[in-house]
Amino acid sequence: MKELTLEKFEEAAELVRNVTLPTNLEYSESLSSRTGGRIYLKPENMQYTGAYKVRGAYYKIATLTDEQRAKGLITASAGNHAQGVAYAAKKFGCKATIVMPTVTPLIKVNRTKSYGAEIVLHGDVYDDACAKALELAEEHGYTFIHPFDDLAVATGQGSIAMEIVQELPTVDYIIVPIGGGGLITGISTLAKMLNPKIKVIGVEPAAAASMTAAMEKGEPVTLPSANTIADGTAVKRVGETIFPYCKENIHKILTVEDNELIGAFLDMVENHKMIVENSGLLPVAALSQLDLKGKKAVVVLSGGNMDVITMSSVVQHGLIQKDRIFSVSVLLPDKAGELVKVASIIAKENGNVIKLEHNQFVSINRINAVELRVTMEAYGTEHKLAILKALKDGGYEPELVDTKLY
Secondary structure, three states, X not given: OOOOOHHHHHHHHHHHHHOOOOOOOEEOHHHHHHHOOEEEEEEXXXXXXXXXXXXXXXXXXHHOOHHHHHOOEEEEXXXXXXXXXXXXXXHHOOOEEEEEOOOOOHHHHHHHHHOOOEEEEOOOOXXXXXXXXXXXXXXXXXXXXXXXXXXXXXXXHOHHHHHHHHHOOOOOEEEEEOOOOHHHHHHHHHHHHHOOOOEEEEEEEHHHOHHHHHHHHOXXXXXXXXXXXXXXXXXXXXXOOOHHHHHHHOOEEEEEOHHHHHHHHHHHHHHHOOOOOOHHHHHHHHHHHOOOOOOEEEEEEOEOOOOHHHHHHHHHHHHHHOOOEEEEEEEEOOOOOHHHHHHHHHHXXXXXXXXXXXXXXXXXOOOOXXXXXXXXXXXXXXXXXXXXHHHHHOOOOXXXXXXXXX
């Protein structure tokens, strides 16, 4: 494919229906209330493969010749494109080999295997895995399917924009995560074709802002590192082929710190009952940087493939970050009744104690001072401050300490 055209986008939109589930827009009451706009979610995390990537993979494979498919397919991916290629290859009856970074979440590795693909783990980030995949393609004659720097792949991803505009013709903004740039290339290019007034905003991790760097330089550049919890967007260099489309069609690019994704994860779980992986949360976390009052915006939730261990860690850090769990150290005399007194004060303020540590060796004079560390649940910052005040009013000097839940 030499260029992105409306005809090809329309063809892709029809073809990907063979492998995608309907992901109708969902209006978000909480995000709309917070921003003053009308915020809709495009839940690509609900796809059969857990992410949008199957769209581009399927359309790309559909454009290959029988000879190219017969050679066997190979790709590199942090997980979601891997599953897309593996699933699409299975539909076409092709052999697929997937090279994945060694840090890829286990759920993505196992799901990719379940579609019949051969897995090769190599390198720390996508770029390392990609170099290995190209090496294997040369060695064995496989047909390489690039996860983002390919116009056919980008065309398949663009089917998301087709669905958004069909469902919400008056959309003002579409907010999209950026890794290598394939998703936003397809969405921004087609959105501009359908309605030039639509503004497409990209969001990438601050620690892996490869598109921001490319825009500043005027061409793709290679970052020295891409260390972020948003593993699906940990890309050190955006695509060469697709970059001109990004440069022309993206309205703005924002960056988000990793700690902002933690709060966004809790928000999606508690207010929307959805599991969204960190890369898919980038647009949600970026909403606070935009003035969307009176505007209609669609947030693309690109995927939901998060392993349970990562999920558990993010939840714990999120609760601590939002002052829903905190720890205090209180020094008290080592005599009967002091522990009960502290517990009674906390109970009266409706704090819920989840862990106690009693240390008699914090002072050489334990009669005067032993340490009590209390980890408790609260409703948030206001409730936490009320508990601390109550302890002070009770004659203690509570000191906030790092919370450890293990």
